[in-house]
Amino acid sequence: MNVEIIDNFLTPYGLSILKIAIIFAIFLVIYFIRKVLFDLIHNNISKIQSLKKYSKDILSSIRKLLETMFIVINIELTLYVYYDFNSVGDYGIYFNMLYAFLITFIIYTSLNAIANIKLKEISAEDKKIKNEVINVSIKLLNFFIWIIGLLVILHMAGVELTAVISGLGIGGLAVALASKDSLANFFGTLSILFSDVFSQGDWIEVDGNQGTVVEIGLRVTKLRTFDNAIIAIPNAVLANQDVKNWNKRSLGRRIKMHVGVKYDSKREDIQNAVTEIYNMLDQHSGIATKNTKHTYSQSNKKIRAIVSKDDEEGIKKTLLVYLDEFGDSSINILIYCFSKSVKWQEWLEVKQDVMFNIMEILEKNYLEFAFPSMSLYHENELDLRSSK
Numbered sequence: 001m002n003v004e005i006i007d008n009f010l011t012p013y014g015l016s017i018l019k020i021a022i023i024f025a026i027f028l029v030i031y032f033i034r035k036v037l038f039d040l041i042h043n044n045i046s047k048i049q050s051l052k053k054y055s056k057d058i059l060s061s062i063r064k065l066l067e068t069m070f071i072v073i074n075i076e077l078t079l080y081v082y083y084d085f086n087s088v089g090d091y092g093i094y095f096n097m098l099y100a101f102l103i104t105f106i107i108y109t110s111l112n113a114i115a116n117i118k119l120k121e122i123s124a125e126d127k128k129i130k131n132e133v134i135n136v137s138i139k140l141l142n143f144f145i146w147i148i149g150l151l152v153i154l155h156m157a158g159v160e161l162t163a164v165i166s167g168l169g170i171g172g173l174a175v176a177l178a179s180k181d182s183l184a185n186f187f188g189t190l191s192i193l194f195s196d197v198f199s200q201g202d203w204i205e206v207d208g209n210q211g212t213v214v215e216i217g218l219r220v221t222k223l224r225t226f227d228n229a230i231i232a233i234p235n236a237v238l239a240n241q242d243v244k245n246w247n248k249r250s251l252g253r254r255i256k257m258h259v260g261v262k263y264d265s266k267r268e269d270i271q272n273a274v275t276e277i278y279n280m281l282d283q284h285s286g287i288a289t290k291n292t293k294h295t296y297s298q299s300n301k302k303i304r305a306i307v308s309k310d311d312e313e314g315i316k317k318t319l320l321v322y323l324d325e326f327g328d329s330s331i332n333i334l335i336y337c338f339s340k341s342v343k344w345q346e347w348l349e350v351k352q353d354v355m356f357n358i359m360e361i362l363e364k365n366y367l368e369f370a371f372p373s374m375s376l377y378h379e380n381e382l383d384l385r386s387s388k
Helices: 002-013 017-047 049-082 091-125 131-156 161-178 180-195 267-283 309-313 344-364 379-387
Strands: 203-206 209-216 220-225 230-234 243-245 253-261 320-326 331-339
Touching (some): 180 209, 209 230, 253 344, 331 344
Antiparallel strands (some): 203 243, 209 220, 220 230, 253 331, 320 331
8 A cells, every 4th residue: 555655656756666676786786897807907907917906997997987987887777667668769869979089089089098007018128119109099999999989979979980981081171171281290200209309308409499398299399498488389390400419429428619819829839738638638537538438239249230329329539639729819729528427517517627727727738728818019119219
């Protein structure tokens, strides 16, 4: 009797005790399936040795999406029961589109998590694979996942995919013309990656701009300038510009200077100073010389004999100290050498030590630094001197 009273109360709302019981049972079953599914995914990921230690990270990345999927399934089944186990009507299309979107998102998230892990392992094992190649590969993978997902969503919405695909042939030319800059940037990206002119993290200089390469993207390359600003240069432009890469050197950062001494210096003192400066540089622990040993990279060993290994890998050991010129107000000594380290701070330290040593050598040989000066002679004094 009580059941009939409750049913009579619920009937105007399209419900009954049986429906509510079934809906509650569905909630329990789906909750149980969700827990079993999470454990199943975790166990399967754990079986893959290379992904075992990352299984928790991968599962956590898709957990919220899977929970959302189960909530949507709950809502659809509840409506199915509510409508007396008939179709949910027009809502079915929206549910199908939502399922397609969520499945695409789950595939996108899980593949990105796996791809990031696997590609990082590959790049750690094989240094030939550059970080920017990995970044671009992941972006291309994401692009194709969402294109396929969009086609599935359109199919679920009732759109004829054959008409869409055939329409691409007609509108393809117009799209290509409208996106010619994007296509040019994409091919510029491929040109940059295959040319190996610079890599992520390199210090480059291009068209008056210089900085560290933050990212080589599908459309632009981002530089972090030394005053901490970001410059985005389209890859189509960058691929056709002259690029100076300061990181393409493994041994030798140039130190070049002219040391000017006074004209009243003695020839013997200057000659001794030149010899001592050369010997000091030749024996300096931070200066690269012809006796400096260097281990070539593995990739360099495959270079053909016609290519200079030193030039290809960026190795400079030149050491020059010569009396160079008679300047307007000084006799100039040319000092031209390379530090062993290419790092800026270490280069500055070596350069500073070299300069202190040069000062000591000049003092030792009774030489003084010259500075721009001008001598004035009065005509009357010259006449008096000539008459005498």
